[in-house]
Amino acid sequence: MLRLSAFFTFTVASLVLAVLVCTPVQAAEKAQSEYFVKAALVYNFARFTEWPHEAFATDQTTFRIAVYGDENLTKAFAEIEGRAIADRKIEIVHLEQPQDVVDFQLLFLANTERGKWPQILAALNGDAVLTIGEMNGFLEAGGMMNLHMVEKKIRFQVNLDHARDKKLTISSRILKLATEVVDTVEVKH
Amino acid sequence: MAGKLVLPGFALLALVCASACPGLAQAGSDDDFLDLSLEALMEIEVTSVSKQSQALHEAAAAIFVVTNEDMVQQGVTNVADALRRVPGLHVGRIDSNKWAVTSRGFNGRFSNKLLVLVDGRSVYTSAFSGVYWEVQDLMIEDIDRIEIIRGPGSTLWGANAVNGVINIITKHAADTQDGLLVAGAGNIEKTFGSVRWGTELSEGTFARVYGKAFARGEFTFPSGEDAGDDWTAYRAGFRLDSQHTASDAHTLQGDIYQTKFNQKTGFAQLTPPYALNIEDEGTASGGNLLGRWVHTVSSSSAYSAQVYFDRAVRDESVAYQAENQMDYDFQHYFAAHRQKIVWGLGYHYSSNDLAHRSASIQARENRALMLFSAFFQDEISLREDRLNLTLGSKIEHNDFTGVEIQPSARLMWRAHDAHRLWTAVSRAVRTPMRAEDEFEVLLAVVPPGSPTNPGPIPVGVVLQGTEDIEAEEVLAYELGYRFVQPLVSADVAIFYNDYSNLTTIEPGELDVRYLADPPYVAQPMIFENSDQVSDYGLELALAWKPSNWMDWDLAYTYLKNDTDDTGEGPRTEIFSPEHLLSVSFGLRPISAVEFNAGLRHVDESLARSSVDLDGVLIPSYTTVDVRLAWQMNEDLELSVVGQNLLEENHLEYTSESFTFATEVPRSFYGKVKWTF
Numbered sequence: 001m002l003r004l005s006a007f008f009t010f011t012v013a014s015l016v017l018a019v020l021v022c023t024p025v026q027a028a029e030k031a032q033s034e035y036f037v038k039a040a041l042v043y044n045f046a047r048f049t050e051w052p053h054e055a056f057a058t059d060q061t062t063f064r065i066a067v068y069g070d071e072n073l074t075k076a077f078a079e080i081e082g083r084a085i086a087d088r089k090i091e092i093v094h095l096e097q098p099q100d101v102v103d104f105q106l107l108f109l110a111n112t113e114r115g116k117w118p119q120i121l122a123a124l125n126g127d128a129v130l131t132i133g134e135m136n137g138f139l140e141a142g143g144m145m146n147l148h149m150v151e152k153k154i155r156f157q158v159n160l161d162h163a164r165d166k167k168l169t170i171s172s173r174i175l176k177l178a179t180e181v182v183d184t185v186e187v188k189h
Numbered sequence: 190m191a192g193k194l195v196l197p198g199f200a201l202l203a204l205v206c207a208s209a210c211p212g213l214a215q216a217g218s219d220d221d222f223l224d225l226s227l228e229a230l231m232e233i234e235v236t237s238v239s240k241q242s243q244a245l246h247e248a249a250a251a252i253f254v255v256t257n258e259d260m261v262q263q264g265v266t267n268v269a270d271a272l273r274r275v276p277g278l279h280v281g282r283i284d285s286n287k288w289a290v291t292s293r294g295f296n297g298r299f300s301n302k303l304l305v306l307v308d309g310r311s312v313y314t315s316a317f318s319g320v321y322w323e324v325q326d327l328m329i330e331d332i333d334r335i336e337i338i339r340g341p342g343s344t345l346w347g348a349n350a351v352n353g354v355i356n357i358i359t360k361h362a363a364d365t366q367d368g369l370l371v372a373g374a375g376n377i378e379k380t381f382g383s384v385r386w387g388t389e390l391s392e393g394t395f396a397r398v399y400g401k402a403f404a405r406g407e408f409t410f411p412s413g414e415d416a417g418d419d420w421t422a423y424r425a426g427f428r429l430d431s432q433h434t435a436s437d438a439h440t441l442q443g444d445i446y447q448t449k450f451n452q453k454t455g456f457a458q459l460t461p462p463y464a465l466n467i468e469d470e471g472t473a474s475g476g477n478l479l480g481r482w483v484h485t486v487s488s489s490s491a492y493s494a495q496v497y498f499d500r501a502v503r504d505e506s507v508a509y510q511a512e513n514q515m516d517y518d519f520q521h522y523f524a525a526h527r528q529k530i531v532w533g534l535g536y537h538y539s540s541n542d543l544a545h546r547s548a549s550i551q552a553r554e555n556r557a558l559m560l561f562s563a564f565f566q567d568e569i570s571l572r573e574d575r576l577n578l579t580l581g582s583k584i585e586h587n588d589f590t591g592v593e594i595q596p597s598a599r600l601m602w603r604a605h606d607a608h609r610l611w612t613a614v615s616r617a618v619r620t621p622m623r624a625e626d627e628f629e630v631l632l633a634v635v636p637p638g639s640p641t642n643p644g645p646i647p648v649g650v651v652l653q654g655t656e657d658i659e660a661e662e663v664l665a666y667e668l669g670y671r672f673v674q675p676l677v678s679a680d681v682a683i684f685y686n687d688y689s690n691l692t693t694i695e696p697g698e699l700d701v702r703y704l705a706d707p708p709y710v711a712q713p714m715i716f717e718n719s720d721q722v723s724d725y726g727l728e729l730a731l732a733w734k735p736s737n738w739m740d741w742d743l744a745y746t747y748l749k750n751d752t753d754d755t756g757e758g759p760r761t762e763i764f765s766p767e768h769l770l771s772v773s774f775g776l777r778p779i780s781a782v783e784f785n786a787g788l789r790h791v792d793e794s795l796a797r798s799s800v801d802l803d804g805v806l807i808p809s810y811t812t813v814d815v816r817l818a819w820q821m822n823e824d825l826e827l828s829v830v831g832q833n834l835l836e837e838n839h840l841e842y843t844s845e846s847f848t849f850a851t852e853v854p855r856s857f858y859g860k861v862k863w864t865f
Contacts, residue, residue: 033737037233040222044230071673080223096247099488099524114361118436123488136363140393141432152823153231177227 035069035076037154038108038147042132043080043090045145046106048171049163055105055128056088063088064103066095066129068120069110077108099123109133109143117141128166139182144168148179155179249579249599249611251277251339251669251682253730257360260329262775262785264816264830266378266403266858268335268357269322273789274771276728276744277339277353277682281796281807281842284851285377285408285418286450288322289796289842292339292353293686294724294748294763297797298844302351302619302661304342308359308442309518310479310497313349315558316510316541318622324448324473324501325357326422328383328399330369330862333360339728340684341617341665343595344581347535347562348620351663352686359442362387362395362430368865375830375858379404379419394431400424407451408851409838416851417468420450436485445476454506454847456549456631459647459709463634465547471505489524507847508550511542527570535562535585541623551629558623561586577601589621590660609671618660625692625716627654632714632799632846648710652694652799659718663688680730685751691720691761694802722761723751738777745770762804766792781820788813791841799846810839826862831855 046063063085067077074094081092085105095101098119107129109117114135121142124131131144138146139159144166146157157180163170175181222230253275265271269288273280279296281289291300299319305312312325335357342354365387372382383401390396400423407419426444433439454469479497486492499514520533537560543552566581582596597615604610624630630652635642642648669682697713726748734740746769752761773787790811795804812835818828833839838852 036222037230040225041227041230043223044227048227083223097524101488118432118438118483118485119488119491122436122485136361136366136389137393137395137430137432153233155231174227177231 033072033076034154035073036079038134039076039080041147041154041156042077042106042108043083043085045130045132045170045174046085046090048173049130050169050171051105051130052128052167057103061088062091063105064091064093066093066101066104066107067110068095068108068113068116070112073108073110101129103127104129106130107132109135109138111135117143126166128168130163130168144170150179158182247601247603247609248338249577249601249613249669250342251667251680251684251728253277253337253339253680255335255337257330257332257334260332260335262783262816263773263787264785264814264828264832265329266381267322267329268325268327268332271329271335272337272355274742274744274773274787275337276680276730276746276769277726278337279746279765279769279791279794281791282853283842283844284416284452284848285405286323286420286448286452287418287844287848289844290320290322291765292337292355293684293726294352294765296765296794296842301349301622302663303353303355304346304350305355305357306346307357308479309356309481309495310477310499311514311516311537312499314501314510314512315539316512316543316623318349318619318624321473321501321503323420323422323450324446324475326401326424326446327357327359327444328385328401328424330371330383331359331365331385331397331399333358333364339682340613340667341595341597341615341663343617344566344583344597344615345564347560347564347583347585348587348593348595348618348660351617351619351661359428362397362428363389365397365428366395370863370865371860373858373860375856377406377408377832377854377856378858379406381858390429393433394429396427396429398425398427408854411838411840411850411852416849417451417453418848418851420448422446422448438483440481441479443476443478445474447474448472452505452848455849456507456547456847457634457649458547458549458631459634459649459705459707461636463636463647467506469506471503473501473503475499475501491522493520494518504546506546508546509542509544512539514539529568530566532565533563536560537562543623549631552623552627556623556627558588560588575603587620589626589658590618593618593620593660607672607674609669609673611667611669611671613665613667615665615667617663617665620660621658621692623654625654625658626656629653630799630846634709644710646708646710648712651711651713653697653713653715655716658692658716659690661688661692661718662690676734678730678732680728682728683726685725686723688720688722688724690718691722692716692718693720693761695719720761721752722763724763725749725751739775741772741774743770743772762795762797764795764797764804766794766809768792783818783820784816786813786815796843797845798843805843805850807840807842810841811835812839824864827860828862829857829859831857 067074077092081090083090098116101120101123111134133143134147139157142162144159144163148155156178158175158178160181160183255271260271269280269290272278272290278292283289283298287298289296289298289300292303295302299317301318305320312320338354342350346354369385374380381403385397385399387397402423404421408416410416424446428442431439450471452469455466458465477499481495483493495518497516502511515538518535522531540557542555562585564583568577568579570577579599582594584594586592595617599613602610631649632652633650635648637645637647664687665684667684672679694714695717697715700711700713702709702711729745731743748765748767750763769791771789776784791809793809794807796807798805812833814832816828816830818826820826833853833855838854840850840852843850
């Protein structure tokens with residue numbers, strides 16, 4: 001009986017605490033969520049990157065962003081849907097299978113989906129897609145931009161060689177903020 | 190044999206019905222960040238969201254994932270304890286250095302219907318059919334996640350995945366690139382420490398090395414006496430991950446360990462005093478090396494090859510065992526016209542030495558066993574990725590029972606973006622262990638001249654293996670529902686299992702052994718496949734994250750023996766509690782402080798015993814664990830943990846043989862974690 005009452009006291013106390021405490025704060029913490037900030041960064045990267053003309057079928061074609069990741073990620077990226085990149089409306093498509101990546105201008109790969117990366121890269125097949133990841137080794141494995149955390153803040157690295165191969169031009173506004181830029185052309189000079 | 194879920198891509202493809210999902214709900218209202226400059230965005234401090242892979246929600250199976258975050262927040266110091274909040278699993282600590290872990294019933298120190306893999310390497314021992322949890326001790330900080338699949342996993346993983354598969358998956362070396370030092374002390378966790386360091390060896394090649402050690406204190410017997418089961422362990426290992434080209438990923442990893450454990454062991458002998466209790470100092474040591482290569486041909490085709498070697502030695506007063514295992518595994522995945530096919534071939538060799546340290550176990554000195562296996566699985570998209578059917582089977586050949594076929598059919602219906610419904614029918618087998626085939630174990634001795642044995646020579650009760658032993662079988666019917674939203678998720682599974690050919694022991698004819706030294710009358714107890722059991726159950730997992738600084742989890746398990754009680758002889762037991770409940774919550778009032786508490790209630794159950802065939806009654810218990818952590822700065826974290834707080838001591842489970850009931854005490858420890 002003693003054990004039973006301890007059990008209920010714990011449960012009830014915890015529930016009461018939850019109700020008392022959780023309600024007013026929800027709005028504030030959204031502002032801290034990692035993926036909302038990442039989605040905003042990705043939006044800015046897209047704004048300061050130039051795609052070759054052939055990356056879009058027509059002038060009316062939307063700017064399509066492929067997202068591999070969980071619901072938290074999709075929710076965050078949904079916030080930039082409808083905004084525009086160089087007068088093209090942003091369209092977010094949540095993908096799961098590597099081979100689904102067809103006709104996109106930008107791709108974001110969550111760390112949880114890292115295992116799909118080789119297959120995604122194969123499926124991209126040389127398309128002009130800005131690839132952004134969040135895992136160590138992403139730039140070496142063919143990726144263009146990688147987000148990482150330094151002291152709870154988001155930092156990024158750029159592999160300019162990979163971007164250049166696909167005829168993407170990343171603005172110096174982005175490059176000067178990167179923690180690392182892989183650029184073998186510059187080294188040769 | 191090898192872990193399908195650890196191979197990226199295959200994993201999920203194999204079990205899971207994953208496919209393109211239409212974009213979720215439309216944009217929210219606050220666009221605050223979108224109007225900030227890059228520079229401003231980079232100054233925002235962020236908190237990480239849960240990293241659980243979404244694709245697991247798509248599995249047509251009862252899956253649960255314990256993340257690294259969960260393990261850290263629970264303050265667990267070993268892998269077995271991390272499984273306590275998983276629905277469907279029952280974890281009982283037998284003593285300071287032994288655990289009993291099972292899925293959906295039939296628990297025991299040698300619970301034999303649960304397969305356990307560490308990064309694709311099986312840690313199930315073939316001599317005794319079970320897992321020595323005390324030596325599956327990894328550095329908790331380097332475990333990425335533990336994936337638990339309840340119900341048969343035999344179509345992919347092969348025999349012995351009867352009621353579940355546990356995949357312990359360590360982090361990719363690229364994710365452990367910093368240095369880490371952990372040290373702590375407490376009343377039961379006397380002292381412990383571990384160190385890890387990672388580096389990038391060359392472009393795209395990452396490595397880490399680690400070492401850890403601990404000394405754990407003794408528990409107490411129900412009488413209040415010290416149980417004499419303290420132990421120490423040392424362990425070291427490495428992992429190397431390389432992505433030389435975009436289409437080839439290589440992994441090489443290995444560990445070595447040594448454990449010294451004390452235990453009070455009791456066993457029978459044929460000379461006076463006939464039953465011996467000794468204070469035993471045992472050792473367990475071993476090592477393993479695993480290599481894996483995944484080659485991606487295209488977006489719809491990939492191969493993987495894996496090979497590992499594992500040696501495990503265990504020396505205690507009952508017996509000396511040494512097992513060498515070699516395993517080769519090949520898999521090919523390809524997708525074609527609404528179908529995703531994965532097939533594979535495997536070969537497993539194990540050589541098992543057994544030397545008796547006492548008269549209580551007799552067996553051939555060495556036995557080499559081979560297992561050949563092949564599997565095929567096809568996932569067919571029936572309706573626009575809303576309805577997927579997965580059909581497959583494993584076919585394997587083992588040295589005891591020959592060919593075993595383990596098919597399954599699974600159906601996943603994505604009724605709505607947030608709602609999934611699945612069902613499955615599968616057959617799985619548990620193949621015999623060496624002990625059931627050939628061992629002789631002296632369970633008890635009735636001294637001569639005693640009331641039950643008036644004769645002049647002792648009577649020995651001898652557990653005897655038989656070559657006629659067959660595989661245990663299950664036909665499992667499962668149904669599940671999953672609701673997934675960012676703040677709330679629910680997962681319910683119900684099942685009905687029909688077991689047949691279950692192993693029991695039946696008395697054989699008396700056998701007078703004149704030539705033995707000393708001569709004795711043997712009462713053989715012979716393994717037999719004569720039992721049938723049906724059971725059913727329900728498992729529920731609820732997760733609620735009302736805000737970023739609070740989360741709640743609930744796991745409930747119900748398991749009911751449905752066997753017809755004929756009244757003839759004892760009813761076949763399933764050796765697990767009927768109800769298991771765990772409620773836990775985490776609180777982060779400010780970003781540097783974290784508080785976690787978990788309560789669990791475990792219903793009464795029976796534990797299997799080689800001496801008392803009716804089993805030993807384990808009373809129900811309720812207990813609470815708490816953890817308080819303070820992140821002093823980016824590099825330094827201090828935490829204190831209290832475990833089993835509600836009672837001074839409680840009994841959780843007992844071993845089938847050789848050791849005595851031991852109670853788990855209330856414990857505390859403090860820990861420092863330094864990142865460099």
